[in-house]
Amino acid sequence: MRRRENILFVFVLALLVIALCIVLPVNNGLIFHKDFQLGLDLKGGSYLLYEADLSKKDPSLTDAQVMAAVQTKIERRVNSTGTTEPIIQLQGNNRILVQLPGIKNISDAIDAIGAVGLLEFKEEQLDSSGNVMNDANGQPIWIPATALGSDGVTQEALTGKYLKPNVALQLDSLGKPEVAFEWNAEGAKLFGEITTVLYNNGVNSKPLGIFLDNQLISAPTVQAVITDKGVINNMTLVEAKKLILELNSGSLDVPLKVIQQTDVDATLGADSLRKSLTAGLIGIACVAFFMIVYYRIPGLVATVALGIYAAILLAIFKIIPITLTLPGIAGFVISTGMAVDANVLIFERMKEELKRGLTIKMAVQEGFHRAWPSIRDSNFSTLITCIILYWFGGTFGAFMVKGFAVTLALGVLISLFSAITVTRTFLTQMVNNGMMTNLTLYGGKHD
């Protein structure tokens, strides 16, 4: 029995040392070079839920295929905005969740990520006598420019899908931004045929309309037959950058709409983190003070056990890693309360056993033995609610709810471990080594 107790004691100490090595912020942890992962509410950033309009998809593809393609393209776009650690997840069958941490000016990024990015080349519609047809507002009517595809059968419309993914920004002779692109083989063939028709050997040459998401960007008059490459101009630098992003990632197969958005300013996030950490520490200090004053030696042991509990839990947060959110910190703090409760249950039991006249050693054993069923049963109900909360948070991507559920559940599990292992081992060690024989210090004659 003694031998087992000693092994446990060494085990607990070893666990503490490992946990501290992971948690202590020396070079982000001595053996685990990674920082705590913070949620959007603590580091600031944007949380976006997009909904895809699947009624506009290509009918030959399944919903899942379309969404997978959209996800890949959005990942590419987000990555090229230079966001660190973005999260892009499919949700349900037509939604995409995008989390962009740390971005300050979000609006441009949102536009760039969610825009369809469909680049089309169009020509003016002509009547039977070759005159340009106008709409009710006197504007020319544009129709997709088509040419015979390489299969020699179908008329293919010229769109951004024939571009090589190396679209780049350059400046024209006047220093204005323009977007340079290159066609792939098929695109070059189509473009060549279309420009041949529009150029018409320089006689009455026609313009080529360049449309992005159905908006006319520019309509230069074709001045030569072009095959392999070209430029698009007449736009601002911001617009050009956005267009490049969209063209290089490929146009989205379906239109997307933002249906939920949450932004937190990075300064506010940092402020919240600092405040809640201070508050949590003050609260825990109060608890430690109370435990020591009220329960004396066992209270002191419980405080040490709480310290070990906190170190292990934080180490686990870092390793898995668990994303820390404000409610998550609250969950951590509440689970500390649960850990305290387990200790209180044990100590109250010990006091009762001491009053019945048991020796300290017997009282410690009986205290643990008898308190265990209620510790186990009572914590289980919290675990049930945590599981339901995790599901609830997942249904609509409430990262704060999920964060709370995960930290609370882990906290409860570790608090069970700490109460029955750490507190118990420390108390039995002290009793076995005859360190404390004064009953008063164990609360024997208290009240």
Added chain:
Amino acid sequence: MINIIGKRYWFFLISAIVIIPGIVSMIVFGLKPSNDFQSGTAMTLTFNPIVEESALRQSMTDAGYQDATIQHASTGDYFISIREISPAERVALENSLQTSLKSTLTVDNYATTSAAVASQTVRYAIIAVIVAALGIMLYISFAFRKMPRPTRWGFCAIIALLHDLLVVIGIFSILGWALGVKIDALFITGMLTVAGYSVHDTIVVFDRIRENTIKGTIKDFEQVVNFSINETFVRSLNTSLTVTFVLFALFLLGGSTIHYFILVLLIGVITGTYSSICNASALLVVWENHEWRRFISWIPGVPKNKKTEAA
């Protein structure tokens, strides 16, 4: 030993006094949903230099948002609630405010939700609460399966739990019309946590009742319950006190994002401790003694149960 069980109807009365105003408020005013549960946009704006509320209201109207709710958060900060807007409309609004108020604006918090997401969240929140209640009841019935009539324990724990949730909801309904406090997904999270905590506390007391019943030294169930409550009393208070310390610190000093979330937990922990001592166990006795008639004796004309009067 304190005779808690003997005063059970006083405690039921106290619970009623706390809960009834909240229920009335719920019926009359309901709860104020945040845009987790209702489509719309909420933002916190900071202006530098500080702008007057009247000027901001005028600018919002000029920008086409006549129905905007504008609240003062702290010096120079405003909470604004408007209908659901698109990212482009947001940019337009920010620009128009900056121009018309001649002040630089920072968006501290911005949240917009569409009607589809909001109604879905409401549905899932309801499911979550129901499943949690059922799960806990089943669990308690299982944990007390060796006792006679195990479902009774589960049922009493659930009534105590509902008591705690009603207290929290009632207070938030009152806070809703008094201070404009809205309920969000974190409120539901807080409620479920309170549910878990309430049951946690109740189980500890029930556990002791179970142990003392099995021991069989006291024959009368009412006395067993009262004895068990007294035995666990210090533990219940100490645990609640420690949790309350921590929550109170977070409430006063923690970030504004979780201010009301912490308040939910704080109220829940206090009422959870109260209900597990004064309601849940007392209900077991009420049930055991079949005091149903006395239960409804608040209604005039219903005769009191003579047996319990004598006891």
